[in-house]
Amino acid sequence: MFSLDELKQTRYFQDVLEEGRQEGRFENKLETVPRLLALGLTVEQVAEALQLDIEQVRNIQKKEGL
Structure with missing residues (x-):
């Protein structure tokens, strides 16, 4: 044991740990989108700043009603 x-x-533990970190960073980016849009940035500016696809930003914009 x-x-x-x-x-x-172990490699498996390290891989799972890194995957969790990446997922956390991605979630943080998604949570930041509404705040940046509320500050007046365009969808394109937010996507570029956060290194997200424009479509991802638009989906959040629609979901949040911004």
Whole structure:
């Protein structure tokens, strides 16, 4: 059986950890979209600033009613 320290060193654990970090960064970007739109930035500016697709920003804009 693996100890916790040994488990943390496995490739699988490292991959899952990195995937979680990336997902968290993506979620943070999505949460930022409404705030930037409310400040008056265009959909294109928000997409460029956050490195998102324009369509993703538009979908959030529609969802939030902005």
